[in-house]
Amino acid sequence: MSLLGIATAIYLLDADRKIFSSVPLGGIVAVSGFALMISAWRLFKDRNIAICPTAETKEIITVGIYRYSRNPMYLGIVSMMMGVALMMGTASYYVVTVLFFLIMQFIFSPFEEAKLAKNFGEIYRDYAAATRRWL
Numbered sequence: 001m002s003l004l005g006i007a008t009a010i011y012l013l014d015a016d017r018k019i020f021s022s023v024p025l026g027g028i029v030a031v032s033g034f035a036l037m038i039s040a041w042r043l044f045k046d047r048n049i050a051i052c053p054t055a056e057t058k059e060i061i062t063v064g065i066y067r068y069s070r071n072p073m074y075l076g077i078v079s080m081m082m083g084v085a086l087m088m089g090t091a092s093y094y095v096v097t098v099l100f101f102l103i104m105q106f107i108f109s110p111f112e113e114a115k116l117a118k119n120f121g122e123i124y125r126d127y128a129a130a131t132r133r134w135l
Contacts, residue, residue, distance in 0.1 A: 003096035004084065010092040021089020030083025037076025040065050053112050060120055062127055070133050074104045109133060
């Protein structure tokens, strides 16, 4: 079950606590996150690069949104989740958003970055030194 699915189950069971909600703000954050994720995904698709973290990486993308963030797809997903959290306004949605961010920060990103450093060496290390992981 997905993290948002868990938050939704808690919400539907009426076992959640309202914290803060703003549907307009949440909508803007979610749509912005989606646009960010799609722009990053498009750069992969245009270069015929697999998105799967375990697939072989042919090149490092350093143009477009990748000039500002090494993980714009993850950032887009976190933003979409935060948008949903803002719209729903309950604790479970905020908690799963933070949980997803922590999983990406401490598990997925280090795995992918180690793989890229191994495959591309100095080129990747220079890019990583010049470009933030998130923003």
